[in-house]
Amino acid sequence: MAVISVCGIAKSFSIPSVRRETVREHVFGLLRPRRFEELRVLEDISFEVRRGETLGLMGRNGSGKSTLLKIISGIYRADRGRVVVRAPVTPILELGVGWNPELDAIDNIYLLGGVMGLSLAEIRSSIDDILEFADLVRFANLELRHYSSGMAARLAYAVAFHAVRDVLILDEIFAVGDAGFRARCFDRYRELHAAGHTVLLVSHEPYTIANFCQRAILIDGGRVVLDDRADHVSDEYLRRLATAPLSVATPA
């Protein structure tokens, strides 16, 4: 049974020739019409993720992988198509950035854990584990503005890994932190996988895809161009990277 069904997803971003972000610019720009260029990031994406499976997702920079993950996570809305997710999803996306710098690690854990679906009791009982996982016990009461970017990223992954209920969506997870932290992430990932969690994993790293996933899909030009065994897909990814010209998104 498919836990995630993605059916005919399309997503464009409209890029104006002149960017107007303020009332002032709109008022003064009334007499000067502007053109919109439609950047079609995803044309027609369909695939399914089965229960307990780890599906790899490959594609070059700008191929729309992150956009797709945000649509599946419910953060972006697709222009067309349908996504059905039959289990609670925990996305781990762009986690390095974005904390309240005025608050310490513990309060930030409450905030991030809260939006990721944890109750107060759950956060309270896992705070020590989270800090230990991130190796930040000593800095629990330090405000986030004093954190290095690596420390902040570790904290974010630690929270997200503890918030997982069923489906886990990972964007370039294994590129963060030092060797020790990465080893803990690997271990945690293996635990989740062994416990039967479904994982959708994005990576540029053929090694990661080939090692962690049974199956993978390759996205190019806004479409799924290959849906096959993970090692085949990572080979094809490398082949395309070496030969094909860059054609990530086509302006309509």
Add this chain to the structure above:
Amino acid sequence: MGAANVVLHTPRPSRAVHLAGLVWTLVRTDFKARYHGTLAGFVWALLKPFTMFLVLLGVFSFVFSGDPDYRVNLIVALFLWDFFAEATKVSLTSLLAKGYLINKARFPTWIVVVTSTSNAVITLLVFSVVIVVFLVASGRAPSAGQVALFALYLVHYFLMVVGFGLAASVMFLRYRDLNQVWEVATQAGFFVAPIIYPLDILPERFHWYLYLWPPTLFIQLSRMVLVKGEVPTLRAHVMLAAATALALAAGIAMYRRHAARNAEYL
């Protein structure tokens, strides 16, 4: 390794429990970030309208020296105004300010807008207690009915501000200078609302226009109940409820229409 003792497949807490926890966390951390978690920090929030009160009182009590209620009218209006100015300002930018959370996961983002007003609400509640104590001390203790009516107005006031915040916060993501536009509007609005002057000094035919500016309505109703000790007409209450419902409904409609694309504008 460190995380081996984590429970997998935990039962989900009910949605209400989860959202209540999120609301509490947002309110608590907003308070902490704003006032550094201390009561002394909170005193600053009360100091601002109180200083305004002293300065304005010093100047205008001479102008309106014939009005024995000028002082209490002024302080009621100032605190109500301070809530409006503060809550609308903060809620307008709330989605952008909490963008780092909206980008991370799917959750009901309107909670961010509503809780952003919490500091202003706390200040307003503290003031309300102060004003009632002040009235008791000055020998005109309000009855339970008066206090209840005043509380009813505060609820309406809050809901109207929430309606504004819902609409304004999604628009602010698209028009990033709306906060400056609103700052100018509130600056002018301070003088449109009858805060430093009694509404009666203006010709009657202008009153209707002033009532279009929401703070006027709430200032006048509160003064009537708390200071004059009169009960406004039923018609006034119906209009109040209708205006509040309209503002809230418009805000919700605007929010529902645009919220799904919020993350794209962050």
